[in-house]
Amino acid sequence: MAEVTGNLFIVSAPSGAGKSSLIQALLAQHADMQVSVSHTTRxxxxxxxxGVHYHFVKVDDFKARIAAGEFLEWAEVFGNYYGTSRTTLEHTLQQGIDVFLDIDWQGARQIRQQLPDTIGIFILPPSLSVLQQRLQSRGQDSADIIAGRMSKAQDEMSHADEYDYLIVNDDFQQALLELRSIVLCQRNRLIRQQQRQQDLLDQLLAKSTD
Ligand SMILES: Nc1nc2c(ncn2[C@@H]2O[C@H](COP(=O)(O)OP(=O)(O)O)[C@@H](O)[C@H]2O)c(=O)[nH]1
Ligand SMILES: Nc1ncnc2c1ncn2[C@@H]1O[C@H](COP(=O)(O)OP(=O)(O)O)[C@@H](O)[C@H]1O
Structure with a gap:
C-alpha cells in the first residue's frame, strides 16, 4: 500500500471564539494529529x-526568519507578528501526520495559494456579546487588549466565506462533534484519493516495464 502524507487543516476564528479549545479537545481524542506551533512576537x-503554545521570539529574530524564507506564511495580527515554520510543517506532513494550523485569514490565504488541498474551517461565536464574555472569562487579557480584539472580530468574520466549513461554537460538545466529523470525513476522502493516485501510478509503471 502507498505511503500517504498527512492532511492540513486550517482553523480560523475571531479571538475568543474557541478555536484553540476545540483543537486541543480534538487532539486529546486523536493522538495521531498535531497542531503546528507558530512563532510569535507576542x-x-x-x-x-x-515551544508548546508558541515559539516566543523578539521582533528582530522574527524579521531575520522572514528574510531567510523560514515561514510558509506569516502575518501581523493585533500588532504582533505570527508565522508558520515551513520545514517543521513539511516534515510532520511527510510522516503522514494530520496537522492543524490555528492561524488568521491572512495566513490562510497564503497557505491556500501554495497548498490548494488544504481544508479551511472557520469557527463563529454565537454572537458578538458572547464573544466578549468569553474573552473576559478567559481572564488572560487586559481590558484594552480585549477591546482591540473585539474591534477586529467583524473584520476576521468577514472572511468566513473563504473557508470550506463553518462551525458555530455555541454548545462546545456539539461544535467539537462537528469539527471531528469534518476532519474524519476529509481524512478518509484524501487517504482514498492518494491511494487511488498511487495505485494508478503503480499500474502505469508495471505496464511500462512489461
Ligand atoms: N497568520 C498567522 N496567524 C496566526 C499564527 N499563529 C496564531 N495566529 C493567529 O493570531 C491571532 C491571535 O492569536 P493569539 O495571540 O494566540 O490570541 P487568541 O486567538 O485570542 O488566543 C489568532 O487569530 C491566531 O489564529 C500564525 O502562525 N500565522
Ligand atoms: N462553546 C463554548 N462555550 C463556553 N465557553 C467556551 C466555548 N468555547 C470556548 N469557550 C471558552 O472561551 C474562551 C476562549 O476560547 P479559546 O479557545 O481560548 O479561543 P480562541 O483560541 O479562539 O481565541 C476560553 O475561556 C474557553 O474555555
Whole structure:
C-alpha cells in the first residue's frame, strides 16, 4: 500500500471564539494529529510555555526568519507578528501526520495559494456579546487588549466565506462533534484519493516495464 502524507487543516476564528479549545479537545481524542506551533512576537500569557503554545521570539529574530524564507506564511495580527515554520510543517506532513494550523485569514490565504488541498474551517461565536464574555472569562487579557480584539472580530468574520466549513461554537460538545466529523470525513476522502493516485501510478509503471 502507498505511503500517504498527512492532511492540513486550517482553523480560523475571531479571538475568543474557541478555536484553540476545540483543537486541543480534538487532539486529546486523536493522538495521531498535531497542531503546528507558530512563532510569535507576542508576549507569553500566564501559563503559556515556549515551544508548546508558541515559539516566543523578539521582533528582530522574527524579521531575520522572514528574510531567510523560514515561514510558509506569516502575518501581523493585533500588532504582533505570527508565522508558520515551513520545514517543521513539511516534515510532520511527510510522516503522514494530520496537522492543524490555528492561524488568521491572512495566513490562510497564503497557505491556500501554495497548498490548494488544504481544508479551511472557520469557527463563529454565537454572537458578538458572547464573544466578549468569553474573552473576559478567559481572564488572560487586559481590558484594552480585549477591546482591540473585539474591534477586529467583524473584520476576521468577514472572511468566513473563504473557508470550506463553518462551525458555530455555541454548545462546545456539539461544535467539537462537528469539527471531528469534518476532519474524519476529509481524512478518509484524501487517504482514498492518494491511494487511488498511487495505485494508478503503480499500474502505469508495471505496464511500462512489461
Ligand atoms: N497568520 C498567522 N496567524 C496566526 C499564527 N499563529 C496564531 N495566529 C493567529 O493570531 C491571532 C491571535 O492569536 P493569539 O495571540 O494566540 O490570541 P487568541 O486567538 O485570542 O488566543 C489568532 O487569530 C491566531 O489564529 C500564525 O502562525 N500565522
Ligand atoms: N462553546 C463554548 N462555550 C463556553 N465557553 C467556551 C466555548 N468555547 C470556548 N469557550 C471558552 O472561551 C474562551 C476562549 O476560547 P479559546 O479557545 O481560548 O479561543 P480562541 O483560541 O479562539 O481565541 C476560553 O475561556 C474557553 O474555555
Amino acid at each position: 508576549a507569553p500569557r500566564p501559563g503559556e510555555q515556549n
